[in-house]
Amino acid sequence: KQEVTQIPAALSVPEGENLVLNCSFTDSAIYNLQWFRQDPGKGLTSLLLIQSSQREQTSGRLNASLDKSSGRSTLYIAASQPGDSATYLCAVVGETSGSRLTFGEGTQLTVNP
């Protein structure tokens, strides 16, 4: 059974700092990995999708990497801003899970002005 772990569970940083969020998964047989952002009490906003054949994806100040063989992904946020404060979730689709997403517990990020 696929398990997804995110470290740290919570992170508080001053504005302007660069930061890294970590995601690991136990079964490396995945189709893709997706990073989401969730504001309190709200739905999920897709940030980046990495296919299993890709190493990284970039969007603005965000960069996500994928090391499928070691079961790891990182989300790098450059020059953090207070508006980046949210919970960040990673999720994977396994090769044998149909279309089911398996989510991590999330990292709650607070960027202080």
Next chain:
Amino acid sequence: SAVISQKPSRDICQRGTSLTIQCQVDSQVTMMFWYRQQPGQSLTLIATANQGSEATYESGFVIDKFPISRPNLTFSTLTVSNMSPEDSSIYLCSIEPIRDYGYTFGSGTRLTVV
């Protein structure tokens, strides 16, 4: 990417009653998904709903508690039946992944049962 309209955005309900949550998609999709997010936890898949067939429920979820309708390729509803305080959660719908974009989610329904 597709746009999903989910409603209501939040509700406070009495125990023993039922609430129906709606998701409307701006394009036709084969698969829709319903998730539950209990307080402080991550998302758990409730069921997968394909148009024209019965929903497929994950372990721990049953149709009597969470009946789902999928009348066409753009719409689905999830009903939370005979609610108890333990059903207080955020409920989210999602659609099948779009190539190069991945999964899209609705804005969520925050349910509080008192």
